[in-house]
Amino acid sequence: MVSLFYFQLLSAGLFAIGLYGVLARRSAVLIVMSIELMLNAVNINLIAAASHLEGRGSFVRFDGQIIAIFIITIAAAEVGLALAIILRMYRNRSTVNVDEIDIMKW
Amino acid sequence: MTGLTENLDLLTPEFALAGLAFLVLAVDLFLPEDKKHLLAWLSVAGLSGLIVLAAVMLWGEDESLYDGLLAVDDYSLFFKIFFMGMGIFIILTSIDYVKQFLDHQGEFYALILFSILGMNVMAQSRELLTAYIALELLSFCLYVLVAYARKSPRSNEGSLKYIIIGAFSSAIMLYGISMIYSTLGVTRFDDISLALVGALEVSPALWVGIALLLVGLGFKISAVPFHAWAPDAYEGAPYPVTAYLAIGSKAAAFALLLRLVAEGFVPAIDRWDQWQLIISVLAGVTMVVGNLVALAQRNVKRLMAYSSIAHAGFILAGVAALTQDSQLASNGIMLYLVGYSVTNLVVFAALIAYFNISGKEMISDMGGLAEERPFLAACIAMGMFSLGGLPIFAGFAIKFYLFTAVAEAGFLWLAGLAIFSSLISLYYYLQVIRQMYIESAPQESPPESPATGELVGLEGIPRASLAASPSILLVSVLAIALAAVLWIGVYPSPLLDTIEAASRAILPGT
Numbered sequence: 306m307v308s309l310f311y312f313q314l315l316s317a318g319l320f321a322i323g324l325y326g327v328l329a330r331r332s333a334v335l336i337v338m339s340i341e342l343m344l345n346a347v348n349i350n351l352i353a354a355a356s357h358l359e360g361r362g363s364f365v366r367f368d369g370q371i372i373a374i375f376i377i378t379i380a381a382a383e384v385g386l387a388l389a390i391i392l393r394m395y396r397n398r399s400t401v402n403v404d405e406i407d408i409m410k411w
Numbered sequence: 412m413t414g415l416t417e418n419l420d421l422l423t424p425e426f427a428l429a430g431l432a433f434l435v436l437a438v439d440l441f442l443p444e445d446k447k448h449l450l451a452w453l454s455v456a457g458l459s460g461l462i463v464l465a466a467v468m469l470w471g472e473d474e475s476l477y478d479g480l481l482a483v484d485d486y487s488l489f490f491k492i493f494f495m496g497m498g499i500f501i502i503l504t505s506i507d508y509v510k511q512f513l514d515h516q517g518e519f520y521a522l523i524l525f526s527i528l529g530m531n532v533m534a535q536s537r538e539l540l541t542a543y544i545a546l547e548l549l550s551f552c553l554y555v556l557v558a559y560a561r562k563s564p565r566s567n568e569g570s571l572k573y574i575i576i577g578a579f580s581s582a583i584m585l586y587g588i589s590m591i592y593s594t595l596g597v598t599r600f601d602d603i604s605l606a607l608v609g610a611l612e613v614s615p616a617l618w619v620g621i622a623l624l625l626v627g628l629g630f631k632i633s634a635v636p637f638h639a640w641a642p643d644a645y646e647g648a649p650y651p652v653t654a655y656l657a658i659g660s661k662a663a664a665f666a667l668l669l670r671l672v673a674e675g676f677v678p679a680i681d682r683w684d685q686w687q688l689i690i691s692v693l694a695g696v697t698m699v700v701g702n703l704v705a706l707a708q709r710n711v712k713r714l715m716a717y718s719s720i721a722h723a724g725f726i727l728a729g730v731a732a733l734t735q736d737s738q739l740a741s742n743g744i745m746l747y748l749v750g751y752s753v754t755n756l757v758v759f760a761a762l763i764a765y766f767n768i769s770g771k772e773m774i775s776d777m778g779g780l781a782e783e784r785p786f787l788a789a790c791i792a793m794g795m796f797s798l799g800g801l802p803i804f805a806g807f808a809i810k811f812y813l814f815t816a817v818a819e820a821g822f823l824w825l826a827g828l829a830i831f832s833s834l835i836s837l838y839y840y841l842q843v844i845r846q847m848y849i850e851s852a853p854q855e856s857p858p859e860s861p862a863t864g865e866l867v868g869l870e871g872i873p874r875a876s877l878a879a880s881p882s883i884l885l886v887s888v889l890a891i892a893l894a895a896v897l898w899i900g901v902y903p904s905p906l907l908d909t910i911e912a913a914s915r916a917i918l919p920g921t
Contacts, residue, residue, distance in 0.1 A: 309593065313593065313616070316589075320586055323582070327575075327579055333571060333575065336575055337575070337578070340575075340578045340579055340582050343579075343582035343583075343586065344582050344585065346586065347582065347585040347586050347588075347589045350586070350589040350590070350593055351589045351592060351593070353593070354589065354592055354593030354596075357593075358593075358596045368540075368592075368598065369592060371540075372540050372588070372589075372592070372598070375540060375543075375544060376585060379543075379544065379547050382547075382551065383547070383551070383574075383578050383581070386551060386554055386555070386574060387574050387575070387578060390554065390558050390567065390570050390571050390574055391571065393558060393561060393567050394567045394568070394571050397562065397563075397564045397567050398564055398567070398568075403575075406568050406571060406572075408564060408565055408568055409565060409568060409569065409642070409643045409646050409647060409713075
């Protein structure tokens with residue numbers, strides 16, 4: 306079995322890429338996509354941990370998978386909401402570039 | 412240990428609250444536009460009924476549901492009643508505003524009800540995933556509510572910043588949860604403390620997990636390095652939503668954080684106490700930065716945003732001071748949350764009443780208010796005194812109690828910093844009072860021509876939609892809230908008795 310460490314490495318890498326995307330991207334839509342990447346990193350971590358923790362108890366552990374399913378569902382709702390707000394922004398201001406969304410500062 | 416379907420009746424208030432929210436959504440479809448305010452009264456009546464139901468049914472209950480995922484105890488009962496009561500007052504203060512300035516009135520109240528459901532579950536969850544789901548239920552409602560003034564670019568902008576930073580912080584928090592899960596294999600708060608006690612060493616992966624979890628929660632309570640969203644969301648949001656952000660969502664996030672720390676970290680304090688360091692540093696930075704940046708604000712909403720950041724710092728100091736053998740700090744936190752929320756209610760109800768008649772939100776616009784509207788000016792002034800922590804008002808009693816608790820837990824430097832920074836805060840609170848009482852009204856002669864499309868204020872509100880004077884409803888809400896502020900300031904002991912019962916539920920003590 307592949308050791309848990311490699312999964313955690315993969316997950317940390319994915320999370321870091323997502324983090325970079327959130328900080329470096331200028332388009333609100335791409336920022337939302339980067340946040341999705343971060344959530345997928347979380348899911349990999351959870352599912353890998355769930356399958357490796359099995360040995361500790363006498364029964365198969367589901368909780369990691371269950372948390373992942375919840376996260377997928379909530380993430381879908383979150384993207385829907387974020388895109389609706391971005392769309393509203395586009396209608397009012399004709400831009401989704403976060404550098405130009407600066408009426409309010411400090 | 413109870414099974415999955417036993418004792419489900421203990422969740423009746425939550426089921427009924429969800430039902431009430433859907434009922435409001437459904438009735439909304441059949442009401443004509445001019446009768447929509449009835450939905451607010453329906454929500455208020457429902458919430459009042461639920462408060463009575465919860466108090467009668469759950470008093471003294473101490474049960475764990477769904478294999479320990481949810482706790483029905485005095486702590487969750489206290490917060491349930493607190494949240495639903497605050498919800499009633501928020502709805503009452505928003506009726507006029509919503510009628511005058513917003514479209515889609517029905518969904519507004521339904522969203523507030525759903526978010527109260529989220530807050531209730533946050534206060535009673537004792538497991539990370541449950542807490543996360545409840546937190547998201549609350550946050551989603553707030554994202555929509557902040558964007559509720561659809562046509563206003565500022566409302567859109569505030570909401571966009573809020574949702575992006577909110578989703579980002581959720582992702583960070585979830586990564587923390589996944590690290591905790593992959594090192595300890597558990598997600599329940601009490602299991603976390605057991606695992607911490609039993610662990611040979613606290614591994615770096617667990618460190619990362621707990622730190623990221625605290626960072627994620629830090630975003631939600633707007634602690635300082637993670638506070639950037641708060642001023643923009645507060646400023647852009649419609650006024651009642653700003654009040655709701657300051658009063659409701661902050662208290663809910665603290666309810667969750669308090670239970671997490673008290674049940675998850677405090678029992679393992681002999682083994683691993685670095686969380687105290689993280690939280691106390693966050694608290695110190697938050698109160699100083701919040702208060703200093705507030706000095707420069709010219710918009711009242713933004714001022715209140717920074718003031719709420721600063722107060723989050725004070726409450727965080729209380730969280731850092733939690734110990735196993737003393738309930739002083741947790742009592743102090745809960746008393747602070749109640750007193751702070753009631754005070755904020757006074758300030759915001761008065762500011763909303765002022766906005767309804769003037770459409771303005773800059774501090775400089777408030778000159779001469781004491782002559783035009785003496786009652787509103789007096790309410791704002793008393794609220795500001797209370798926020799600044801002057802005696803007679805709630806602000807003094809709650810700060811005194813909390814800072815004493817912080818000092819007794821050994822965090823003298825933190826208590827000193829808190830007192831120092833609340834002295835700074837007096838300056839900007841008094842600035843508002845000075846504007847109302849000493850400055851004269853700004854030289855603005857409204858053009859007498861009946862220009863139909865004349866717009867006022869930052870939001871560009873047509874003058875026609877403004878009210879002539881504050882409604883009876885707002886005035887009576889103000890009177891009740893003022894009475895509560897004075898009552899907590901002068902005679903808090905009945906409230907403290909309830910709070911002590913609540914903190915015994917999370918910190919059984921020795």
